Amino acid sequence: MSTFCAVNDDALIALIRQAGRRIVYIGPGLYLPVAKALSDRFDEIGKLEVTLILDADEDVCRIGFGEIAALQEVHRQTQRAGFYVRYQPALRIGVLLADDRTLVWSPTPRSVEDAPETANPSASAVDKAPNGLFLGANPGEQIAQAVCAEGTDTHQRDAEIGTRAVSPERVAEVAKALADNPPIPVDLARVTRVFSTKLQFVELKVKGAKLARRQIRISSDLLNADASEQLRSLLDAKLRAFADFKDREIEVPMFVRGEPAFDKSSNPLLEPVSEATLSRERHAIESDFLYDIPGFGRLMERTRRAEFEARVEAYETRLMAHSEGMRKTIAREAEEIIRDTVNLIGERIARATASPGHTVIDRGKLADELHKTLSRVEDEAPTVNYVFKEVTYEQTQDEDFRKKLDRALPATVKRRLGNWYEKFSAAKQVQEANNEIQP
Numbered sequence: 001m002s003t004f005c006a007v008n009d010d011a012l013i014a015l016i017r018q019a020g021r022r023i024v025y026i027g028p029g030l031y032l033p034v035a036k037a038l039s040d041r042f043d044e045i046g047k048l049e050v051t052l053i054l055d056a057d058e059d060v061c062r063i064g065f066g067e068i069a070a071l072q073e074v075h076r077q078t079q080r081a082g083f084y085v086r087y088q089p090a091l092r093i094g095v096l097l098a099d100d101r102t103l104v105w106s107p108t109p110r111s112v113e114d115a116p117e118t119a120n121p122s123a124s125a126v127d128k129a130p131n132g133l134f135l136g137a138n139p140g141e142q143i144a145q146a147v148c149a150e151g152t153d154t155h156q157r158d159a160e161i162g163t164r165a166v167s168p169e170r171v172a173e174v175a176k177a178l179a180d181n182p183p184i185p186v187d188l189a190r191v192t193r194v195f196s197t198k199l200q201f202v203e204l205k206v207k208g209a210k211l212a213r214r215q216i217r218i219s220s221d222l223l224n225a226d227a228s229e230q231l232r233s234l235l236d237a238k239l240r241a242f243a244d245f246k247d248r249e250i251e252v253p254m255f256v257r258g259e260p261a262f263d264k265s266s267n268p269l270l271e272p273v274s275e276a277t278l279s280r281e282r283h284a285i286e287s288d289f290l291y292d293i294p295g296f297g298r299l300m301e302r303t304r305r306a307e308f309e310a311r312v313e314a315y316e317t318r319l320m321a322h323s324e325g326m327r328k329t330i331a332r333e334a335e336e337i338i339r340d341t342v343n344l345i346g347e348r349i350a351r352a353t354a355s356p357g358h359t360v361i362d363r364g365k366l367a368d369e370l371h372k373t374l375s376r377v378e379d380e381a382p383t384v385n386y387v388f389k390e391v392t393y394e395q396t397q398d399e400d401f402r403k404k405l406d407r408a409l410p411a412t413v414k415r416r417l418g419n420w421y422e423k424f425s426a427a428k429q430v431q432e433a434n435n436e437i438q439p
Contacts, residue, residue: 007116
């Protein structure tokens, strides 16, 4: 067996069966196959010295360091053999002495992960899942040689573990995985029946993106001065001053599938886009990622969340750049917009001022009001927000929801998702001190 080895029940049982003079088993707990292997050796006590030290606590079983059936088995058999199991609270290390051989390992919490599958000494360093040390008479030198420690004559290619460097790409991959699915603190002693879905609701809201549709509110007394006083109070005085801006193009950053694009000199690439172009871009995101479930909302595949967020953030960057460019354009052309608007209204009013009962337009006051309105438009930026919400258990059991979902999902997505929700046991999240624990 290698110095660094995968320790599972099979490895423990093999050493227990090979011992001829002494067995010392120390660990938080054990599983029934190991307990039976130990019990089988109790008949040899007299020529075989056996010592058992365990953490006889319920948390050991809850966490997955052992099972109650194994504790009951060794307790019953030690009583029959005339000795006892010794108790050490909070024990979290495993040690097995079999004659002159020593195995030290980190017990696997099986409520969190499976025990290592291989204890094969011929497995390559890359394939090993070491959680233990198999030690001889000089453990310090043995470990140093096994890892090709500095100062030893072992070549790195002969090291049992650690034969590769941690690359920047590996660090970035781990960081991204944790960012996509952040770890949460859990209380393994409190387990609840929960369910998980491969879908989640998304609410995507974009406000202020359509400048061409914005209307300027003007006092009806100014805009409709040619109407009678009674009629002016009934008119809604609004002006679509930006309709011509819908197809006006502004240079904005270029993205490819949510990633910024650069030229050969690593300079950000730009491209001209219009308000209409950005509107189509938003609809393309919704079409690519979201599935409408009438009466319930829009669903998205959970595994595509990172890609969705990247696309939305790219769209937001482009939208903000376009908005900034448009506001600068409006600022440059404000005087022309105001002059044309005042002249248009003035000409209309002039045709009606000869008739009695009509008021002459105050061009200066109208220009001032238009200036104030345009200033507000220049200060207003669009907003992009999205919120994720979970599918509830009740919805998974709702026949109407399931039917609408079946109709909304394309056949390719159904095949990819398979069973899109499942029920299982999981630990509850641990909240901060004095907070109630929530599922």
